[in-house]
Amino acid sequence: MLAYITRRLVQTALILLGISFVTFVLLYLVPADPARQIAGRSATAATVENIREQLGLNLPFYEQYLRYLGGLLNGDLGRSYLQKTEVSTLIAARLPASLLLMAGAIFCELALGLTMGVVAALKRGSRTDDTLMIASFVGVSAPQFVIGILLLYVFAVKLGWFPIGGYGTFAHLVLPSITLGFLGAGWYSRMMRSSLIDVLRQDYIRTARATGATRAKVLFGHALPNAILPIIAMIGIDIGLFMSGIVVVESVFGWPGIGQLAWQAIQRVDIPIIMGVTLVSACAIVIGNLLADLITPLIDPRIKLR
């Protein structure tokens, strides 16, 4: 087990190194000149050159990359070109909001997805089943900004049940969590449905029924705990999905997380922020996957880590 974790952590470090290199190359190739951007349009060529020198942008590519890596090892993500402050400060200020949103989204997708899946499995072949599966199909395929704006319009603007975007109270969290969790809910309901149908066909369920256990006891005591196993492992992988989702959802709802930070930085070509957010998200995805792999054998003894 320990050896496995060590090996995975080494792999993780290599993956992150690779990601940092690829991102750095891509951003190096972007035709925007950061020095010119900082200097503004009234600047002379000498001023631009001076800024380029101060930022180390005149150095050859490999030297710039090594400098950046050196900073990373010291926990330094660099300074934002436009926000004029430490990237780590900016990310740290916004990370809690993103984590909160993700927690909310995980709750929503599980609550929504599992309920839908169970109901659909129990009513298999009925109208209810069809309706729920169409809904889950919509959840999987509808763009998040559409769902977000729809929810905002109906529940915040028209009905006034929730605030129109923003951050701070529990009420603010509801709509963005549902929007972000909706996609996952679609997947989970389908997985839950097929998994439960599968389990309900097993011999031990028939045996349980034969012993005279109630319908509820069979469902909650015997079927669900087994049907839910493959789903728990998925949550870790979801974090990767959320990382792309928060960019959209946070922008729609004005949620002050790192997704919004990334979106603003991309629009203004603020390279240090783009690098920083990419690396932090990559970390989150890799760690999420690692957790998923570690949890699976705990809940399913048939799987062993090697």
Place this chain on the structure above:
Amino acid sequence: MRNLLLAGVAAAALSASALAPALAQDIKQGGSMTVTYKDDVSTLDPAIGYDWQNWSMIKSLFDGLMDYVPGTTELRPEIAESYEISEDGTVFTFKLRDGVKFHNGRALTAEDVKYSIERAVNPKTQSPGAGFFGSIKGFEEASSGDAEGLSGITVVDDGTIKFELSRPDATFLHVLALNFAHVVPKEEVEKYGADFGKHPVGSGAFKLAEWTLGQRLVFERFEDYWNPGVPKLDQIVFEVGQEPVVALLRLQNGEVDVPGDGIPPAKFIEVKNDPKFKDLIIQGGQLHTGYVTMNVKMEPFDKAEVRQAVNMAINKDRILRIINGRAVTANQPLPPSMPGYAKDHEGYAYDPEAAKALLAEAGLADGFETELYVMNTDPQPRIAQAIQQDLKAIGINASIKSLAQANVIAAGGEEDQAPMIWSGGMAWIADFPDPSNFYGPILGCDGAVSGGWNWAWYCNEDLDAMAQEADSMVDPAKAGEREAMWRDIYLKVMEDAPWAPIFNEERFTIRSERIGGDDKLFVDPVHIPVHYDEVYAKDVQ
């Protein structure tokens, strides 16, 4: 030396009453206003901030020697009480007001003014505005880092500061009204170092009370502000990270007073025709011109007839429809709200037949092939397509080169790259309301260099000489004469037609019912987008 202006109380009273009688009197201070923006506020350091949203915020946190009468382009002293300009226009002496304090309680002195401007020029500060101070003696040495300060700035005593210029500069008072010349306290700058922009301390009407990164900023009224009665509001809350569409919904709900990014283009027609919003929208001019440059160093645009023909071929009204009428058509480089604009100038009327005749005169009756460069974000490519169709009608086949902003700017800065460029999304909004601001870098010989902004590569030495002469007319009594001279310069430019001016963007601000103030304050030409110090809350009146 000759005393040209004594500001003091009299002038302040005069300018206030000049604005609007209803505004100057009996406005009670108090209340709060909520403003939203899509993007984070980058920095509130006056030497560095240079974007749409922080420009006016910095003006409320900091003060400079000069400012403008609210809602207008008319200069007036701010923390200066009076100033004198020498006969030859090279020495400016300012007397500071008594009782001007920084938010940390310390009194502001002439030493602070000197420090602040030298800081902006110092290359270590990386100020985008350093170049504006080019006329002060010692600028070259200071901006290259060879000298510590500017030899042209002298502190006479705590309340008096003297600027010596290397050439007469009629725009110098405007330069001192720029944010880059606003005054910062040395001790606070040194305390926060590179992060001063996140901990701004100035002497402005508001002070920063709270800044939660990525969420909100709160400005509070500065009790010790030198100008009693200003600001009108007790508090302004800026919420960032709000999409314009969402901000508009919140405005309807009464949660937001001013959506700082304006009305989103996609909603523009809907909002404008909505009776609920009708009285809340304020329209104003912007110091902006959108134009097509024609590279006079590349054939066949080296012929004036060809450039004039292009001017006549473009149907500007149709282009206005593409952008939902958020602009007015232009026929000269200057925008209508800029001093020096020639109201009666008719320009080149839309006349494809006459354009064709001009092309024939230039020996190009069969037309020619060329390229039109454009930035690749909507609506710019659609505008370029309209221009392309118009040119096609007179026989010019222009292929569109739609590129990222940085690439178009780079192509424009090369002598032989871009025959035509549509400037949309890149240039040019004036830094200060003076006609000279539309000349040097974009039409003068100085800008026609590699990496410059004069994408037409137009260089007319006679006009450059005239421009220099106009800018040395420092005497305010000659302001009218100077304005006329600039008007002439731009009309002469249009005879050579290196540009086809297309339109001047208009600004549309929307505000909630409870925020009051003269309409002009919401489309202030300098305090963009809103003059935060002067608008007031109706619910405390």
